[in-house]
Amino acid sequence: EDFTKNGQRYDLIFAVNGYHSLADYKRALNPGGAYVFIGGSIAAMFQAMLLGPLVSMTGKQKMGSMGVAQPNQKDLVFMKELLEADKVVPVIDRRYPLRETAEALRYLEKGHAKGKVVITVDQNNNTSR
Structure with a gap:
């Protein structure tokens, strides 16, 4: 909607x-x-x-x-509390492995993302989904 x-x-x-x-x-x-x-x-x-x-x-x-934010301890603690209380919930639209970063950028450029697009990096150097 x-x-x-x-x-x-x-x-x-x-x-x-x-x-x-x-x-x-x-x-x-x-x-x-x-x-x-x-x-x-x-x-x-x-x-x-x-x-x-x-x-x-x-x-x-x-x-x-927005400009450039100047975070301070009080604001960061406040944001932490909001996140922990589930009052601010990040929305992840899609996840892409590091090797598909170009595809992720193409998806973003189309302007259809409904949330964040995340690039995942496997710590074991395994980039499969």
Whole structure:
């Protein structure tokens, strides 16, 4: 289901796979909501970086890119607690052995990943699935 078209509104959108347009994300935000671009297509990155601040100035919603985070002990402990409580759950779309890295990158470039794509490295130097 495409969350930008289901009619539901959100207070915060972290666009990890930011493949929707800035207008799609804006439509899915509550007034006063925030959109943070973390990753995705080059076009989405430029929209977030260049148009996000303009959209933020003209409305109540805040839109922009993540930038470079400066993690600190307090934030890392907080994230650890969220992960341990299953309040933040990583989504793994696919796993590829190291020898299939090129195939994994092609899959990512298509923009269809619904979660993280993981490259696995077998410690016994065995790269079979």
